[in-house]
Amino acid sequence: xxxxxxxxxxxxxxxxxxLGVAAAVSGMADCSRTQVGAVLLDRHKNLCxxxxxxxxxxxxxxxxxxxxxxxxxxxxxxxxRSDHADCTALQxxxxxxxxxxxxxxxGGTVYVTRAPGYRCLQRLREARVFRVVWTNETGTEATVxxxxxxxxxxxxxx
Numbered sequence: 001x002x003x004x005x006x007x008x009x010x011x012x013x014x015x016x017x018x019l020g021v022a023a024a025v026s027g028m029a030d031c032s033r034t035q036v037g038a039v040l041l042d043r044h045k046n047l048c049x050x051x052x053x054x055x056x057x058x059x060x061x062x063x064x065x066x067x068x069x070x071x072x073x074x075x076x077x078x079x080x081r082s083d084h085a086d087c088t089a090l091q092x093x094x095x096x097x098x099x100x101x102x103x104x105x106x107g108g109t110v111y112v113t114r115a116p117g118y119r120c121l122q123r124l125r126e127a128r129v130f131r132v133v134w135t136n137e138t139g140t141e142a143t144v145x146x147x148x149x150x151x152x153x154x155x156x157x158x
Contacts, residue, residue, distance in 0.1 A: 014045055015133055015144075018111040021047065026113050030054035030061030031089055036113050038092040040100050043107035043130070051095030055088050062089065093120040097127055105129055121145070 012020070018041055026037030029052040040049040055061050090098075093116050097105070109131040110124055116132060124132055132145045 014041070015111070018047075018109070019113070019133065019135055021050075022111045022113050025050040025052050026092070028052040028054070029092070032062045034114070036092040038096045038110055038112045040096055040104060040129075041109045041111070042104040046104075048104040048108070049096050049100035051090075051092045051097075051099060053089050053092045053095070056090055059088060091117070091120055093124060097123055100127075102127070109133060 011017075018039055022037040022039045024037065025039060026035040029035035029037065031053050034053070036053045038051045039047060042048050093110065093112060096110065106128040107130045110129050110133070112132065112134040115134050115136070116124065121132065130146065
């Protein structure tokens with residue numbers, strides 16, 4: 001999945017590049033309904049961690065083994081915005097939060113290939129992530145959520 005160059009042929013903006021990396025990470029998702037990817041750039045814009053939706057390590061997956069009860073149901077029987085209580089997968093942002101270092105999360109930016117749900121947004125906020133950027137349904141624009149003043153580059157983790 002190539003990252004689009006800017007309109008003038010120069011390097012892409014950081015947000016565009018990171019959303020492209022998140023899109024590539026989404027290819028690892030093991031869900032029959034949707035593939036979501038997330039990446040973390042720390043406050044210095046270094047790529048630090050990634051996550052995708054799929055089962056916890058060691059458990060069978062949905063796409064490869066049709067294990068997930070939600071994945072075996074017809075889409076009409078499970079609304080798209082349901083609570084996913086019948087899904088065995090970790091969400092992309094959950095996996096990213098598990099894998100990332102706290103020092104990298106604080107003041108960093110998380111890029112996701114679709115809008116995070118309320119619970120994931122609250123977890124990202126609690127981890128002191130500064131920005132969350134995701135593509136909208138058309139895939140042409142990004143939504144940016146900023147919570148507070150950006151921490152100083154030299155600030156330590158509390």
